[in-house]
Amino acid sequence: MKQKHPDTAIEARGLVKTFGDNHAVDGIDLTVSTGSIYGVLGPNGAGKSTVINILATLMKADGGSAKIFGHDVAEEPQVVRQLIGVTGQAASVDESLSATENLIIFGRLLGLNASDAKKKAAELLEEFALTDAAKRPLAKFSGGMRRRLDLAASLIAQPPLIFLDEPTTGLDPRTRNQMWDTVRRLVEQGSTILLTTQYLDETDQLADRIAVIDHGKVIAEGTGSELKASVGTATLQLELAKKTDTAAATTVIQKVLDMKVSSPSEGRITAPMTNPDLVTDLLVALRTSKIHLSQVSVQEPTLDEVFLTLTGKPAETEKEETA
Amino acid sequence: MSTTQIIPGNKRQLKNHTSLRQAVSNSLTMAYRGLLKFRRTPEQFFDVVLQPILFTPMFAYIFGGAIAGGVKAYLPIIIPGTLVQTIITASVVTGVQLREDMEKGVFNRFRALPIARIAPLAGALIADTIRYIIAAVITFAMGYLLGYRPGAGFGGVVLGGLLVIVFAWCLSWIFAFFGMIVRTASTVQGISLLVLFPLTFLSNAFVPIKTLPGWLQAFVRINPISHLISAIRQLTTYGTFGHDFWLSLLGAAAIVAVFAPLTVRAYMRKA
Numbered sequence: 001m002k003q004k005h006p007d008t009a010i011e012a013r014g015l016v017k018t019f020g021d022n023h024a025v026d027g028i029d030l031t032v033s034t035g036s037i038y039g040v041l042g043p044n045g046a047g048k049s050t051v052i053n054i055l056a057t058l059m060k061a062d063g064g065s066a067k068i069f070g071h072d073v074a075e076e077p078q079v080v081r082q083l084i085g086v087t088g089q090a091a092s093v094d095e096s097l098s099a100t101e102n103l104i105i106f107g108r109l110l111g112l113n114a115s116d117a118k119k120k121a122a123e124l125l126e127e128f129a130l131t132d133a134a135k136r137p138l139a140k141f142s143g144g145m146r147r148r149l150d151l152a153a154s155l156i157a158q159p160p161l162i163f164l165d166e167p168t169t170g171l172d173p174r175t176r177n178q179m180w181d182t183v184r185r186l187v188e189q190g191s192t193i194l195l196t197t198q199y200l201d202e203t204d205q206l207a208d209r210i211a212v213i214d215h216g217k218v219i220a221e222g223t224g225s226e227l228k229a230s231v232g233t234a235t236l237q238l239e240l241a242k243k244t245d246t247a248a249a250t251t252v253i254q255k256v257l258d259m260k261v262s263s264p265s266e267g268r269i270t271a272p273m274t275n276p277d278l279v280t281d282l283l284v285a286l287r288t289s290k291i292h293l294s295q296v297s298v299q300e301p302t303l304d305e306v307f308l309t310l311t312g313k314p315a316e317t318e319k320e321e322t323a
Numbered sequence: 324m325s326t327t328q329i330i331p332g333n334k335r336q337l338k339n340h341t342s343l344r345q346a347v348s349n350s351l352t353m354a355y356r357g358l359l360k361f362r363r364t365p366e367q368f369f370d371v372v373l374q375p376i377l378f379t380p381m382f383a384y385i386f387g388g389a390i391a392g393g394v395k396a397y398l399p400i401i402i403p404g405t406l407v408q409t410i411i412t413a414s415v416v417t418g419v420q421l422r423e424d425m426e427k428g429v430f431n432r433f434r435a436l437p438i439a440r441i442a443p444l445a446g447a448l449i450a451d452t453i454r455y456i457i458a459a460v461i462t463f464a465m466g467y468l469l470g471y472r473p474g475a476g477f478g479g480v481v482l483g484g485l486l487v488i489v490f491a492w493c494l495s496w497i498f499a500f501f502g503m504i505v506r507t508a509s510t511v512q513g514i515s516l517l518v519l520f521p522l523t524f525l526s527n528a529f530v531p532i533k534t535l536p537g538w539l540q541a542f543v544r545i546n547p548i549s550h551l552i553s554a555i556r557q558l559t560t561y562g563t564f565g566h567d568f569w570l571s572l573l574g575a576a577a578i579v580a581v582f583a584p585l586t587v588r589a590y591m592r593k594a
Contacts, residue, residue: 077339160335
């Protein structure tokens with residue numbers, strides 16, 4: 001396989017990996033350009049971690065091929081390892097050692113001498129706001145601190161490509177935002193990032209391109225807006241002040257939006273929001289008809305809806321394959 | 324966050340092989356890691372530090388009078404015995420630790436780093452050697468406190484210590500191999516102790532062979548642990564290399580010849 005673009009960070013063609021009867025990865029193609037954030041979105045057990053494991057040389061593919069900056073993961077694994085950092089479920093840190101000890105050991109393994117490794121460890125701990133916890137046992141770390149240390153450990157060698165395996169799963173919203181900021185800064189410095197997630201929201205916030213995978217297959221690929229356009233739209237949720245207005249309100253809304261809307265329960269109306277400009281017209285029309293609203297909200301398509309639209313069935317949550 | 328720009332992937336000059344120098348340096352770093360972990364793991368600390376401190380005087384005082392007519396006369400027999408028992412038991416840890424490591428996420432990080440593939444295994448074996456040295460020094464020191472004055476002096480003690488360390492190191496390849504092929508760390512521990520417990524007790528470690536029933540004497544005589552203990556007694560008491568010494572070394576070499584290739588092969592398949 002010849003690499004078509006010199007600025008391609010990841011080029012994977014027809015990756016296959018089976019565990020017994022389980023087709024964890026079933027013919028996945030990925031092209032990630034240098035300097036971008038690429039999101040791999042899918043439910044548990046979709047094959048996300050397996051894809052990272054193959055790209056990060058942790059697992060051999062049963063079929064297909066993958067190149068990292070033009071170097072084949074199967075033929076030149078040791079070169080690939082010098083170009084990547086792996087974080088998250090796929091690779092972690094040593095729980096029985098302190099944060100500083102972990103970073104020093106990884107630094108030494110990467111060829112830094114004792115004093116440079118120490119300096120680098122202190123630098124990274126500072127950057128990730130872990131200095132105060134540097135000597136504490138990792139068992140006492142919060143989820144957010146663990147992720148930050150995981151990521152710090154992947155950045156010692158300043159790899160041009162970073163794999164983040166579910167970097168924010170289980171984090172509270174504030175910690176999650178901090179992680180997102182860190183990811184954005186890494187890209188500003190010239191890193192390329194491939195991240196996996198179960199949250200549509202996360203790919204929305206970060207990713208330049210997104211691949212949705214399910215049962216080991218890419219079922220949709222594109223930019224965030226392309227993907228959303230293909231999977232459905234946000235919905236407008238209206239709650240009426242008086243339940244008796246439901247029928248009248250439905251008529252008004254159908255007239256303004258020129259499409260059928262549904263009323264899941266009396267006093268509540270759900271309308272697809274294909275054209276946000278029409279929302280103003282709609283609200284004015286309701287006011288003119290003297291229909292009062294108690295609440296208006298916009299519901300973004302959820303991952304469940306994405307899956308429902310793409311696969312025709314809800315996202316199944318299976319146990320994520322390990323190893 | 325520092326503002327230094329990252330060197331683009333396609334502008335880097337990289338090699339796909341690891342030099343011997345790098346392999347040695349990686350292995351030493353992994354050994355350093357093993358020792359750090361050893362300090363944090365109370366069970367392991369117990370094995371090589373507390374066990375000799377407790378067992379040496381315990382056996383000496385319990386059996387001394389009955390077997391040798393006194394503690395002092397018994398020490399030349401019991402010190403090599405507890406030394407071998409402690410260090411051989413400690414050699415199991417190589418396999419347990421490796422299995423434990425391989426089950427954890429940190430092992431994946433090592434595998435994704437551009438380091439010598441063999442480094443985690445080699446590092447573990449180096450760290451273990453240091454644990455054996457600690458156990459040997461403590462056992463001899465306890466003996467000295469109890470009044471042990473070996474006939475061959477300090478030189479004999481050093482040689483005896485070296486022999487058991489070499490033997491344990493060779494033996495640890497067996498447990499490392501178990502570590503590769505079984506499912507959990509506790510299985511390694513279980514199997515290994517099941518094998519080692521009878522081997523160390525059904526030897527000449529604590530009692531003279533002639534006091535045993537005939538059928539057991541036969542077993543104890545062919546038990547390699549007996550030969551190892553006899554070799555150490557000869558070294559520490561007379562400073563001589565008898566046929567037990569050469570048999571022990573030969574046995575140890577045979578273990579490495581069989582298990583080192585098996586272990587490395589099983590390990591590289593996973594690493």
